Amino acid sequence: MAHEYLNDTTSPSAAATPRKLKVATVSLAGCFGCHMSFLDIDERLLPLLELVEFDRSPLTDIKHCGPCDIGLIEGGVCNAENVHVLREFRANCKVLIALGACAVNGGLPAQRNHLALADILQMVYRTGHGLAEGSSIPDDPELPLPLNQVHPVHEVVKIDYFLPGCPPSGDAIWAFLTQLIEGKAPSLGHGLLHYD
Amino acid sequence: MNFELETASLPSENLRRVAIDPVSRVEGHGKVTILLDEDNKVHQVRLHIVEFRGFERFIQGRPYWEVPVMVQRLCGICPVSHHLAASKALDLIVGASKVTPTADKMRRLMHYGQILQSHALHFFHLSSPDLLFGFGSSLGFTLALVLFAGIRERLDGADVPLAFKGTAIAMITAGFMSLAFMGFAGLDRFQ
Numbered sequence: 117m118a119h120e121y122l123n124d125t126t127s128p129s130a131a132a133t134p135r136k137l138k139v140a141t142v143s144l145a146g147c148f149g150c151h152m153s154f155l156d157i158d159e160r161l162l163p164l165l166e167l168v169e170f171d172r173s174p175l176t177d178i179k180h181c182g183p184c185d186i187g188l189i190e191g192g193v194c195n196a197e198n199v200h201v202l203r204e205f206r207a208n209c210k211v212l213i214a215l216g217a218c219a220v221n222g223g224l225p226a227q228r229n230h231l232a233l234a235d236i237l238q239m240v241y242r243t244g245h246g247l248a249e250g251s252s253i254p255d256d257p258e259l260p261l262p263l264n265q266v267h268p269v270h271e272v273v274k275i276d277y278f279l280p281g282c283p284p285s286g287d288a289i290w291a292f293l294t295q296l297i298e299g300k301a302p303s304l305g306h307g308l309l310h311y312d
Numbered sequence: 313m314n315f316e317l318e319t320a321s322l323p324s325e326n327l328r329r330v331a332i333d334p335v336s337r338v339e340g341h342g343k344v345t346i347l348l349d350e351d352n353k354v355h356q357v358r359l360h361i362v363e364f365r366g367f368e369r370f371i372q373g374r375p376y377w378e379v380p381v382m383v384q385r386l387c388g389i390c391p392v393s394h395h396l397a398a399s400k401a402l403d404l405i406v407g408a409s410k411v412t413p414t415a416d417k418m419r420r421l422m423h424y425g426q427i428l429q430s431h432a433l434h435f436f437h438l439s440s441p442d443l444l445f446g447f448g449s450s451l452g453f454t455l456a457l458v459l460f461a462g463i464r465e466r467l468d469g470a471d472v473p474l475a476f477k478g479t480a481i482a483m484i485t486a487g488f489m490s491l492a493f494m495g496f497a498g499l500d501r502f503q
Contacts, residue, residue: 145363149388155437174336175437197362200317224385227370236366244368257320258345258360283388
């Protein structure tokens with residue numbers, strides 16, 4: 117399984133001291149709630165930082181994901197930039213984890229999937245209440261194009277593990293990560309595994 | 313497999329585009345683009361909010377009691393504020409012109425809880441990386457923090473007029489302290 121080569125002791129570089137694992141995290145079409153839940157591990161962040169170092173993450177200011185061991189993806193895929201970033205993560209991370217309801221199945225943003233994107237944009241920017249006069253649908257080339265539907269991340273790239281919950285609790289994320297770092301297949305029992 | 317994302321065309325060939333993408337440690341996926349010329353003079357700075365979700369539309373037609381819980385997912389950093397805003401909107405819809413004192417107190421308690429959590433989050437997780445990575449500033453910040461904690465302790469025992477008690481006197485003290493700290497700027501022996 118994918119996690120077995122996380123602590124690769126056969127390579128000469130890993131002989132003396134165990135190498136710090138690299139972890140990258142990103143929020144795609146999410147609300148940062150899962151990242152906040154991740155920070156809810158509170159003081160356990162310090163022992164975690166002895167085992168891992170962070171690559172691209174909202175906590176660092178690294179803008180592109182380099183070669184990493186673990187990638188945590190929050191949020192589904194709602195626009196072209198999300199696809200771009202997600203593929204970059206898959207190309208660089210040995211183990212990719214869908215973190216939270218949006219990444220696992222699209223979550224709340226996927227509520228727009230049963231509506232036509234054009235109609236939503238029209239309503240929000242042209243015909244809705246409280247709009248400024250002459251407001252129009254944003255079309256700056258710098259803005260990534262929205263996809264017709266919001267997709268869970270596994271529809272775009274291969275995902276190794278799924279951690280459900282909206283959001284998964286800090287305890288669940290901690291248990292998941294520590295098991296993974298120890299080289300076990302993470303398994304969360306009753307109480308930590310939930311879908312709401 | 314991958315593709316290039318489209319960016320705005322440059323208005324002139326002499327300009328250079330610098331992008332801060334994504335903006336870190338905020339909810340609301342954003343990027344900043346800056347156009348510079350050869351002398352690094354800034355010609356244009358723009359903040360782009362790159363994500364469209366359509367909450368305005370897809371909450372329509374849902375059972376109304378679902379909406380406060382749905383809009384929490386606008387922002388995982390300040391879900392309570394969105395929850396309360398939706399609750400207030402629902403007050404209007406169901407014709408509750410005045411909420412009960414208990415409801416009012418519960419809402420206030422929730423909001424104070426959010427403020428407390430938000431400040432702790434901001435200090436320990438969101439701004440501490442900036443403070444820690446700049447050694448000089450973190451040293452100064454620690455000094456200010458320790459001094460201020462000492463002063464706050466002394467203030468507790470001081471006979472402060474009622475009107476200035478609490479936050480007011482703390483702010484006044486902070487003002488004096490900042491004046492004192494400005495004195496460091498004059499220490500050119502260390503420069």
